[in-house]
Amino acid sequence: MVFSSNLGFPRVGANRELKKLIESYWAGKVTQEALLQGAKEIRVGHWKLQQEKGIDHIPSGDFSLYDHILDNSITFGVIPQKYQHLAPGLETYFAMGRGLQKPAVEGAAKIDVPAMEMKKWFDTNYHYIVPEFQKGQQFTLAKSAKVVNEFLEAKELGIHTRPVIVGPISYLLLGKTAKDSGDFDKLSLLPSLVSAYEQLLQRLAEAGATWVQVDEPFLSLDLTEQAKSSFKGVYETLSKASSSLKLLVATYFSQVGDNTDVLTSLPVAAIHVDLVRAPQQLDTVLEKINSTQILSLGLVNGRNIWKTNLAKALESVQKAVSKLGGDRVIVAPSCSLLHSPHSIEGEKKIEPEILDWLSFAVEKLREVTILAKAVDDAGSVKAELEANSKSIQARATSPRIHNPVVQDRLKNITPEMFKRNSPFPERRQSQEKKLGLPKFATTTVGSFPQTKEVRLARSKVRKGDWSQEEYDSFIKSEIEKTVRFQEDIGLDVLVHGESERNDMVEYFGENLDGYVFTQNGWVASYGTRCVKPPIIFGDIHRPKPMTVDVIKYAQSLTQKPMKGMLTGPITCLQWSFVRDDQPRQDTAFQLALAIRDEVQDLEKAGIPVIQIDEPAIREGLPLRQNEWKQYLQWAVDAFLLSSVGVEDSTQIHTHMCYSDFNDIFPSIKRMDADVITIENSKSDLKLLSAFETHSYTNWIGPGLYDIHSPRVPSVEEMEARLGDIVKLLPHELVWVNPDCGLKTRGWAETEAALKNLVAVARAARKQY
Numbered sequence: 149m150v151f152s153s154n155l156g157f158p159r160v161g162a163n164r165e166l167k168k169l170i171e172s173y174w175a176g177k178v179t180q181e182a183l184l185q186g187a188k189e190i191r192v193g194h195w196k197l198q199q200e201k202g203i204d205h206i207p208s209g210d211f212s213l214y215d216h217i218l219d220n221s222i223t224f225g226v227i228p229q230k231y232q233h234l235a236p237g238l239e240t241y242f243a244m245g246r247g248l249q250k251p252a253v254e255g256a257a258k259i260d261v262p263a264m265e266m267k268k269w270f271d272t273n274y275h276y277i278v279p280e281f282q283k284g285q286q287f288t289l290a291k292s293a294k295v296v297n298e299f300l301e302a303k304e305l306g307i308h309t310r311p312v313i314v315g316p317i318s319y320l321l322l323g324k325t326a327k328d329s330g331d332f333d334k335l336s337l338l339p340s341l342v343s344a345y346e347q348l349l350q351r352l353a354e355a356g357a358t359w360v361q362v363d364e365p366f367l368s369l370d371l372t373e374q375a376k377s378s379f380k381g382v383y384e385t386l387s388k389a390s391s392s393l394k395l396l397v398a399t400y401f402s403q404v405g406d407n408t409d410v411l412t413s414l415p416v417a418a419i420h421v422d423l424v425r426a427p428q429q430l431d432t433v434l435e436k437i438n439s440t441q442i443l444s445l446g447l448v449n450g451r452n453i454w455k456t457n458l459a460k461a462l463e464s465v466q467k468a469v470s471k472l473g474g475d476r477v478i479v480a481p482s483c484s485l486l487h488s489p490h491s492i493e494g495e496k497k498i499e500p501e502i503l504d505w506l507s508f509a510v511e512k513l514r515e516v517t518i519l520a521k522a523v524d525d526a527g528s529v530k531a532e533l534e535a536n537s538k539s540i541q542a543r544a545t546s547p548r549i550h551n552p553v554v555q556d557r558l559k560n561i562t563p564e565m566f567k568r569n570s571p572f573p574e575r576r577q578s579q580e581k582k583l584g585l586p587k588f589a590t591t592t593v594g595s596f597p598q599t600k601e602v603r604l605a606r607s608k609v610r611k612g613d614w615s616q617e618e619y620d621s622f623i624k625s626e627i628e629k630t631v632r633f634q635e636d637i638g639l640d641v642l643v644h645g646e647s648e649r650n651d652m653v654e655y656f657g658e659n660l661d662g663y664v665f666t667q668n669g670w671v672a673s674y675g676t677r678c679v680k681p682p683i684i685f686g687d688i689h690r691p692k693p694m695t696v697d698v699i700k701y702a703q704s705l706t707q708k709p710m711k712g713m714l715t716g717p718i719t720c721l722q723w724s725f726v727r728d729d730q731p732r733q734d735t736a737f738q739l740a741l742a743i744r745d746e747v748q749d750l751e752k753a754g755i756p757v758i759q760i761d762e763p764a765i766r767e768g769l770p771l772r773q774n775e776w777k778q779y780l781q782w783a784v785d786a787f788l789l790s791s792v793g794v795e796d797s798t799q800i801h802t803h804m805c806y807s808d809f810n811d812i813f814p815s816i817k818r819m820d821a822d823v824i825t826i827e828n829s830k831s832d833l834k835l836l837s838a839f840e841t842h843s844y845t846n847w848i849g850p851g852l853y854d855i856h857s858p859r860v861p862s863v864e865e866m867e868a869r870l871g872d873i874v875k876l877l878p879h880e881l882v883w884v885n886p887d888c889g890l891k892t893r894g895w896a897e898t899e900a901a902l903k904n905l906v907a908v909a910r911a912a913r914k915q916y
């Protein structure tokens with residue numbers, strides 16, 4: 149019999165109940181008891197739901213109040229010194245996740261601890277709390293281990309779950325070494341960690357668990373020989389922890405590739421592979437799987453929102469069954485459903501035709517069980533399989549998806565469309581002539597404070613309390629205020645402030661054909677924070693200019709050059725749910741063409757400077773290095789396609805933030821923007837030295853201060869930063885700007901910070 153399973157369920161709840169609950173607790177509106185009780189109810193609800201959908205192996209321990217890697221750190225006592233004086237339990241836990249500030253009260257000193265570092269979970273938009281290891285660290289299993297407690301909690305309800313833990317090797321590789329520990333090999337900590345894991349497994353066995361899912365996502369990444377060779381020993385030990393436990397080692401997000409032998413030779417009961425990201429690996433894995441292992445097939449995409457083509461997935465199930473027998477096959481989502489929105493049930497605004505193509509976490513569970521049942525008892529799911537095949541057909545042939553005009557343009561892209569008319573030195577001259585900017589020209593990255601009034605205005609027009617005209621005139625007044633503000637401060641290249649945009653991708657999505665929006669399609673990003681990515685369902689087409697009116701209006705208010713603001717094709721792609729019926733590259737090019745048209749219309753409207761933001765270009769990098777080159781080729785091409793269709797004298801800016809760009813430097817160079825403003829506020833000169841090493845020749849605006857905090861940087865501080873910058877970069881190439889948009893800031897601190905920034909630039913013009 150083929151079993152159905154799930155690898156993890158989104159925690160936040162159908163209506164983000166968990167988020168609201170935890171945030172109320174933080175705000176002091178809810179007691180700890182109520183928080184824990186409420187969280188339990190949500191968890192229980194999710195188990196029951198998975199049971200109703202017919203899932204055989206239901207995960208437990210995947211739930212979290214902040215982050216499952218942080219949970220693991222607590223379970224194994226990986227708590228850095230600076231949190232150890234805090235009250236154990238939730239105080240310590242949330243302090244590690246988000247920092248804690250408490251004024252001194254009688255008998256207790258003040259508390260002021262920062263949050264631990266947060267990092268992206270592989271190539272998803274989820275962020276985990278990075279464990280911090282000491283040299284020679286000893287791991288001790290907590291008396292009360294969350295994953296055991298949650299297993300027992302489900303058991304009490306009569307639900308036999310499969311506890312999920314992150315595997316010891318991935319756990320170490322996800323972490324970093326503590327600063328005061330010097331550099332050491334994290335894997336040297338394995339012996340102590342594995343013995344703590346052994347104890348955990350024994351406790352789970354005593355509690356009655358029969359299966360445990362151990363996630364080792366690093367098996368889908370490039371591993372060192374040393375890491376590779378550590379797997380066997382570790383799993384030999386763990387598989388002997390208890391004779392009554394079966395281990396499933398799960399890996400996902402990419403191809404197992406050269407780690408296949410490692411995976412298939414592990415002495416564990418089952419292995420899981422991602423067949424959505426890497427369908428081609430089924431054959432290899434079937435060939436190499438050892439004769440006792442059970443294979444869990446990740447066939448339902450845990451990271452996108454389209455209905456699974458069940459007929460096609462069933463072929464893979466059948467292939468596996470005919471090779472291994474039904475008893476050695478499990479059907480599963482490709483990865484944890486943490487990365488999917490909860491359910492399509494609440495979606496009232498998406499047209500029925502398109503809604504019929506979608507499947508969120510709850511619907512995906514049913515897809516998994518249908519696939520499992522289809523093998524043993526095809527009759528029982530015949531109707532559902534037929535309905536699925538109808539939806540798949542309907543989507544594939546829907547006229548809503550294909551736009552011949554777009555297809556045609558895509559086919560007729562020529563090599564000239566990726567090149568500016570002249571190389572940078574010539575463009576620079578034309579731009580200097582046209583714009584007449586001083587050295588160390590000052591600008592901002594685009595957005596200005598999005599105050600309560602701005603958000604209120606948006607909600608008023610959405611609810612119908614305001615007419616469109618009322619809203620438009622409000623936005624105009626915001627733009628005027630922002631322009632005057634920048635003139636008063638003395639900035640050189642002005643922006644309109646982006647007050648009409650609630651989100652830099654959503655705004656463009658709303659103005660393009662081919663996009664739809666969910667009301668409730670929230671996906672966890674970090675802690676209680678969720679994002680609601682728009683959905684690209686069809687060919688991207690721009691029915692009319694999207695930003696020209698506002699930018700033109702902004703330019704009409706000032707003699708200074710106005711910078712038009714656009715979101716780049718790769719960022720739109722990365723921060724949306726994208727089509728799975730065409731290569732990502734094609735979608736990126738369609739977006740690029742739409743933006744190219746906008747760029748040209750802005751130019752025609754007399755806008756001399758245009759910025760195309762690409763903060764997400766680095767995060768699109770594939771997990772496997774051998775796929776980088778191909779990605780970077782089309783990603784940079786897409787940017788070029790969007791940006792190069794202008795005169796030499798039109799100045800193209802781009803902006804990047806959020807990551808370390810050193811390893812994609814040659815690609816940044818190939819983007820050939822006239823000006824790049826780039827986050828550099830972590831006073832990390834490594835990035836700048838990359839500009840130096842690669843002898844970057846275009847203009848650069850390394851962020852002079854960090855906008856993520858309300859702190860106002862002093863003149864001296866920014867002067868020192870600029871001093872460091874001009875040591876590495878030719879000063880005539882340097883622009884002066886903050887490191888990202890100002891929308892999360894207040895006006896008062898923005899004014900103070902920008903005044904200092906302008907003062908720094910003016911002084912530099914004299915000094916250098």
Ligand SMILES: [Zn+2]
Pocket residue numbers: 593763803804805806887888889
């Ligand atoms: Zn940014």
